[in-house]
Amino acid sequence: MTELINQPIPTTPPRSQWRDIWDQFKSHRGALLGGIVFLMIVLAVFIGPWFWPYDATFIDIRARNQGPSWAHPLGTDQLGRDMLARMMAGGQTSVSVGITAMLLALILGSLIGVMAGYFRKLDNLLMRTTDLFLALPLLPLLLVMVLLFREPLNAAFGPETGIFILIVTAIGITSWMPTARIVRGDVLALKEREFVLAARSIGTTNTRMITRHILPNVMSPIMVSATLGIANAIITESALSFLGLGFPPDFPTWGRLLFDAVDYMQQYPERVLWPGLAISLTVLSVNYLGDGLRDALDPRIRGR
Amino acid sequence: MLTFTIRRLVLAVPTLLFISLVIFMLLQLAPGDPMAQVPLTVPPEVKEKMREALGLGAPVHIQFFKWLVQFFWVEPQVLIDHIFGTTFSEGQLRVLSWQTRSPVMDIVVQRLPQTLWVVGMSYVLGVMIALPIGIYSAYRQYSAFDQIGTFVSMVGFSVPTFFTGVLLIVVFSVNLGWFPSIYDTTHKVTDWDSFIVQLRQMIMPVSVLALYNAAQISRFMRASMLDNLNQDYVRTARAKGLGEKTVVLVHVLRNSMIPVVTVIALGVPQVFGGAIITEQVFKVNGLGQLLITSIEANDLPMVQTLTFIFALLIVVFNLIADILYGILDPRIRYD
Numbered sequence: 001m002t003e004l005i006n007q008p009i010p011t012t013p014p015r016s017q018w019r020d021i022w023d024q025f026k027s028h029r030g031a032l033l034g035g036i037v038f039l040m041i042v043l044a045v046f047i048g049p050w051f052w053p054y055d056a057t058f059i060d061i062r063a064r065n066q067g068p069s070w071a072h073p074l075g076t077d078q079l080g081r082d083m084l085a086r087m088m089a090g091g092q093t094s095v096s097v098g099i100t101a102m103l104l105a106l107i108l109g110s111l112i113g114v115m116a117g118y119f120r121k122l123d124n125l126l127m128r129t130t131d132l133f134l135a136l137p138l139l140p141l142l143l144v145m146v147l148l149f150r151e152p153l154n155a156a157f158g159p160e161t162g163i164f165i166l167i168v169t170a171i172g173i174t175s176w177m178p179t180a181r182i183v184r185g186d187v188l189a190l191k192e193r194e195f196v197l198a199a200r201s202i203g204t205t206n207t208r209m210i211t212r213h214i215l216p217n218v219m220s221p222i223m224v225s226a227t228l229g230i231a232n233a234i235i236t237e238s239a240l241s242f243l244g245l246g247f248p249p250d251f252p253t254w255g256r257l258l259f260d261a262v263d264y265m266q267q268y269p270e271r272v273l274w275p276g277l278a279i280s281l282t283v284l285s286v287n288y289l290g291d292g293l294r295d296a297l298d299p300r301i302r303g304r
Numbered sequence: 305m306l307t308f309t310i311r312r313l314v315l316a317v318p319t320l321l322f323i324s325l326v327i328f329m330l331l332q333l334a335p336g337d338p339m340a341q342v343p344l345t346v347p348p349e350v351k352e353k354m355r356e357a358l359g360l361g362a363p364v365h366i367q368f369f370k371w372l373v374q375f376f377w378v379e380p381q382v383l384i385d386h387i388f389g390t391t392f393s394e395g396q397l398r399v400l401s402w403q404t405r406s407p408v409m410d411i412v413v414q415r416l417p418q419t420l421w422v423v424g425m426s427y428v429l430g431v432m433i434a435l436p437i438g439i440y441s442a443y444r445q446y447s448a449f450d451q452i453g454t455f456v457s458m459v460g461f462s463v464p465t466f467f468t469g470v471l472l473i474v475v476f477s478v479n480l481g482w483f484p485s486i487y488d489t490t491h492k493v494t495d496w497d498s499f500i501v502q503l504r505q506m507i508m509p510v511s512v513l514a515l516y517n518a519a520q521i522s523r524f525m526r527a528s529m530l531d532n533l534n535q536d537y538v539r540t541a542r543a544k545g546l547g548e549k550t551v552v553l554v555h556v557l558r559n560s561m562i563p564v565v566t567v568i569a570l571g572v573p574q575v576f577g578g579a580i581i582t583e584q585v586f587k588v589n590g591l592g593q594l595l596i597t598s599i600e601a602n603d604l605p606m607v608q609t610l611t612f613i614f615a616l617l618i619v620v621f622n623l624i625a626d627i628l629y630g631i632l633d634p635r636i637r638y639d
Contacts, residue, residue: 135319135323136323136326136618137573137615137618140595141327141330143595143596144330144331144607148330148331231462239581242581243581258466258467258470265474272471273471273474276467276471279463279464279467280459280467283462284459287458291458
């Protein structure tokens with residue numbers, strides 16, 4: 001006993017895994033900046049409207065087509081609606097669509113990936129389904145889906161909620177495949193590890209095994225695909241809105257604002273600029289965030 | 305290798321059938337009525353006859369089967385007739401567009417050159433830009449060139465094509481007036497001057513798509529080069545006194561091209577899909593624009609055929625990528 005106590009005590013407390021990840025993440029300057037920028041954008045679009053006196057749908061026809069001024073820093077549109085307020089409202093929709101669609105794709109992808117990797121019987125069937133989905137032409141199908149289901153959903157949930165549900169579902173069920181593939185690969189490798197064997201030998205059930213042992217270990221690829229999923233969903237939603245098949249005109253999103261601005265491109269080019277910049281900056285920051293997360297969560301790179 | 309190819313080809317048939325079924329069933333749910341444009345003065349029984357003339361009276365599985373026969377049996381015959389001047393397809397019903405009442409494939413063939421010119425050119429250009437950038441930025445990892453290259457490719461990858469396209473139009477068409485903002489597809493290249501006009505109208509759409517493609521491919525190229533640069537065989541090649549140029553451009557490059565070539569092959573169908581947006585921005589009346597207009601006009605046979613052509617491209621290029629991988633990399637054995 002005394003010998004043990006006499007041993008030199010480690011002076012620094014043990015470092016947790018998340019601490020290591022945070023340190024690695026911090027050292028990736030682009031990722032840190034990307035994270036901060038994304039956070040700022042999210043805060044700006046969600047908290048900004050509380051402090052901004054104009055409503056995104058308030059029409060002041062006398063003040064239409066104004067340039068930038070102190071009252072309207074980004075000017076007003078062809079109906080005199082304040083562009084800054086519209087940008088914030090559009091950002092709310094774009095960011096929420098991005099995050100919700102990403103969550104949906106992530107849940108679907110992880111579920112299918114874990115199932116395929118863990119249960120050998122399901123593997124073949126689920127992976128063939130994944131391959132099949134990967135062979136579908138996604139953008140045309142998205143367009144077709146939006147066209148087909150817009151009216152029934154509008155009737156059921158109202159125009160705004162209906163189109164939101166439609167677009168989120170459409171993006172979600174067409175973008176889960178990469179996550180499923182990555183998760184399945186990791187689960188297949190994890191299943192052969194000793195700790196899984198140990199857990200099984202003390203009688204862990206399948207459900208507990210997946211939630212307690214498998215899922216925490218595949219969190220890192222899931223988080224990386226989460227960030228990339230947000231970027232993908234925001235771009236897809238904007239593309240749909242830009243093609244005129246997304247949200248209705250009185251319910252702005254960044255893509256829709258860009259689409260509306262194209263008609264006035266010759267007279268007011270700055271109206272094209274702001275929504276485009278907002279989309280690009282958001283996607284860029286999220287992509288950098290994902291890049292940094294991938295480095296930080298990979299234990300082989302960490303500590304180098 | 306041959307057995308693998310044959311097996312994959314056989315497997316592709318049910319995949320394609322299933323995809324066409326999925327698209328068909330999805331379109332069956334369409335709420336629109338092709339008779340909606342017909343004047344109200346037309347009596348209902350005439351409308352019913354018109355509906356049957358469009359093939360809408362038959363049950364769903366018969367409609368699907370008819371489409372399959374028309375697409376896989378009649379259309380190839382039309383192609384053979386067209387090439388050899390034979391008359392196999394005479395009197396057989398082809399896939400007809402509801403919008404124009406003309407065969408869908410004829411319209412597709414009319415639209416194909418525009419898409420191929422713009423999209424194909426931009427893809428080739430994108431690959432040609434991407435490869436040197438990827439190679440050099442991997443060779444000088446963390447140098448200024450690499451940092452800038454990574455940033456530019458990140459930007460090119462993140463900025464959607466509908467924004468870069470519109471931005472280019474604002475700058476170069478509206479403000480500077482250098483290039484036309486609308487792609488004129490009726491323009492014929494006959495002499496030098498008309499060639500210059502064609503070049504000027506192609507610059508913007510091609511560069512928008514090329515930037516986007518180059519960004520993705522250069523990232524792959526860089527990653528693949530980095531994987532190979534630290535391998536043992538590179539040290540061996542240097543140790544036996546080969547020049548730096550030979551080591552990088554022959555030994556490393558050939559090995560790192562294996563995954564990149566498959567990525568390039570896999571990207572081709574996606575480019576066709578992504579070009580839908582660019583075509584819409586620059587008003588190129590190619591396949592993408594055809595799809596959008598037919599979706600808006602509820603022209604189901606057209607949508608069905610076009611979507612299926614996109615799916616066909618994906619399946620075919622997946623197959624090509626797999627086969628290329630097997631040919632290029634002797635370590636891969638599909639047995």
